[in-house]
Amino acid sequence: MKEKKLKIKDLVTIGVFAVIYFVVMFGVGMIGMVPILFLIYPSILGIVTGTIIMLFMAKVQKPWGLFILGILSPLLMFAMGHTYVIAVHAIVVMFIAEMIRKMGEYNSFKYNMFAFAIFNTWICGSLMQMLWAKEKYIKLSMMMGKEYVEALEKLITYPNMLLVYAGALIGGIIGAYIGKALLKKHFNKAGIV
8 A cells, every 4th residue: 555644755846846836837927917917827827837736746646745735835925925815715725626636536637637727726816815905915016016006906806806717727627638648658657547
């Protein structure tokens, strides 16, 4: 029977993947400099990072690995001045993603795909700050200029956020399939079907 506890090697792997994920997330996030593109950021992020996270799930098939990986970026963003919304939102999202992955016993492509789709919605918390912690988020965003903040205020509404979450889920599913296609050899070796 396979050992199911995270070991030092797994924590190192989590750290390496967290750094790669954060760098890619930051790069993709540059599209948010144009306010309207901020709404498709979660979709694009899922498509682009699907390969990274699916490879991670093939390598670390143990409880809480995805959860730990998933909360590192939002906690870093919180430490850098974002509101509590991003951290709390991410913890809830990552817990759900972890439970979905557990249902597939960590080695089912279908469950890993759905877990990643949910995982990918954590970045929506970045936008939800405008709705749930508006005053602080406006202060945080003011470095981009008054016009930028006003554009975000008009764009970030509850109806638009429904579309953003749907886009994040769809982007996550597309990213998972791209990851599966690119990493077929790793998936076979890891026993993910």
